[in-house]
Amino acid sequence: MIKKMLKNKVFVVCFLIFISIIVLSLIGPWIAPHNPLEINSSKVLQPGDSENILGTDEFGRDILSRLIIGIRPTITVALGATSIAFVFGSLLGMIAGYLRSLPEKLIMRSADIILSFPPILLALLVVGFWGGGVRNLILIIGIVYMPYFARLAYSSTIQVKGLEYVQSEILLGASHFRVLFKIIFPNILSPLIIQSSLTMAAAILLESGLSFLGLGIIPPEPSWGQMIGEARGYIFTYPMYVIWPSLLLGLTILSINLLGDSLRDILDPKIKIK
Numbered sequence: 001m002i003k004k005m006l007k008n009k010v011f012v013v014c015f016l017i018f019i020s021i022i023v024l025s026l027i028g029p030w031i032a033p034h035n036p037l038e039i040n041s042s043k044v045l046q047p048g049d050s051e052n053i054l055g056t057d058e059f060g061r062d063i064l065s066r067l068i069i070g071i072r073p074t075i076t077v078a079l080g081a082t083s084i085a086f087v088f089g090s091l092l093g094m095i096a097g098y099l100r101s102l103p104e105k106l107i108m109r110s111a112d113i114i115l116s117f118p119p120i121l122l123a124l125l126v127v128g129f130w131g132g133g134v135r136n137l138i139l140i141i142g143i144v145y146m147p148y149f150a151r152l153a154y155s156s157t158i159q160v161k162g163l164e165y166v167q168s169e170i171l172l173g174a175s176h177f178r179v180l181f182k183i184i185f186p187n188i189l190s191p192l193i194i195q196s197s198l199t200m201a202a203a204i205l206l207e208s209g210l211s212f213l214g215l216g217i218i219p220p221e222p223s224w225g226q227m228i229g230e231a232r233g234y235i236f237t238y239p240m241y242v243i244w245p246s247l248l249l250g251l252t253i254l255s256i257n258l259l260g261d262s263l264r265d266i267l268d269p270k271i272k273i274k
Contacts, residue, residue, distance in 0.1 A: 004266045011262035017255040025071040034062035036069045037220050045238045054244055057227075058234065067244060070222040074252075077137045078203040084142030085149050086196050092146070093153025094180055094188075098161060108154060111147035119144050119202070120209055127215045137216060141206055145199045152195055156188035190267040197260030201253045208249055224249045 005011055024031075034052070040060030048055045054063040096107040114122065126140045160166060161184065169179055208225030210216035217223035224245040231242035 008262050008266055010258055011266060014255040014259040014262065017251070018259060021071060021252055022075060024068065025075045028068045028072055032065040032068045034065040036061060036065040036222055045234060045241070055240060057230065057241060063241065063244060066222040066227060067248060070224050070227060070245070073134050073217045073221060073223045074204055074207055076134055077141060077207045078200045080138035081141035081145065081203045082196055082200045084138065085145040085199055086192065089146035089149025090153040090192055093150035094157045094184060096150070097154040097157030098176070098180055098184065107150060111150045114144070114147045119206055123206055123210060124215065127210060132210070132216050132218050134217065137207055137210065141203050145203065148199060149192060149195060152191055153188060156191060157184055160184050160187045194260050194264050194267065197256055197263060201256040201260070204253055204256070
């Protein structure tokens with residue numbers, strides 16, 4: 001498996017980018033050149049110089065420092081929401097596919113109801129009641145993407161449950177816990193891992209969209225989506241203010257999406273890595 005990963009150049013590059021972003025989000029407060037919340041009215045919307053490499057925003061705050069610190073809430077929300085969606089969505093999907101009957105109807109119809117709403121619309125509705133902030137966004141986005149894991153785990157569980165060796169375990173009296181978590185789950189883990197990478201990219205985009213609208217990360221804590229929203233009013237007078245967070249956000253989402261595609265190629269035994 002490791003050899004296949006190392007042979008896939010796209011995976012290696014995207015993985016290094018992703019790890020670099022994670023590390024930067026952890027050490028950001030120690031390497032940021034300035035206080036991202038410090039206001040300097042004498043240096044409003046200034047281009048880059050030796051002191052402020054990427055310039056300053058409308059309050060004179062250092063853009064580079066805000067970009068570095070703004071990684072953490074975005075990545076925290078994406079990782080937390082993806083973890084919630086993975087754990088609870090997969091569990092509910094496995095239960096529905098294994099037990100069938102009433103649990104199947106309740107779980108899958110509930111998932112269909114959530115999926116009938118566009119993610120951004122459903123998130124906007126819930127944020128309107130619960131409010132923004134990192135904790136609320138993790139719960140909201142996690143719930144929004146749970147049905148995707150539930151449907152994938154449900155269909156995969158039905159396929160694996162029908163295999164002979166699984167039926168033999170059931171007939172021999174194996175417990176439901178053993179069948180679900182020691183036999184079925186390892187066999188459906190690959191597509192769930194791929195779905196996790198896609199969900200994480202979608203979660204970053206959704207959090208950024210909510211922050212762009214002023215409903216995500218609560219100011220003055222910076223986030224990339226929030227910075228893009230604040231910079232849109234200065235796009236013609238100071239375009240670099242909006243370009244920097246947009247580039248970083250696009251690069252992050254692109255790398256995670258390509259990481260998911262390369263994982264699919266690596267985990268699929270039918271595809272040969274060249």
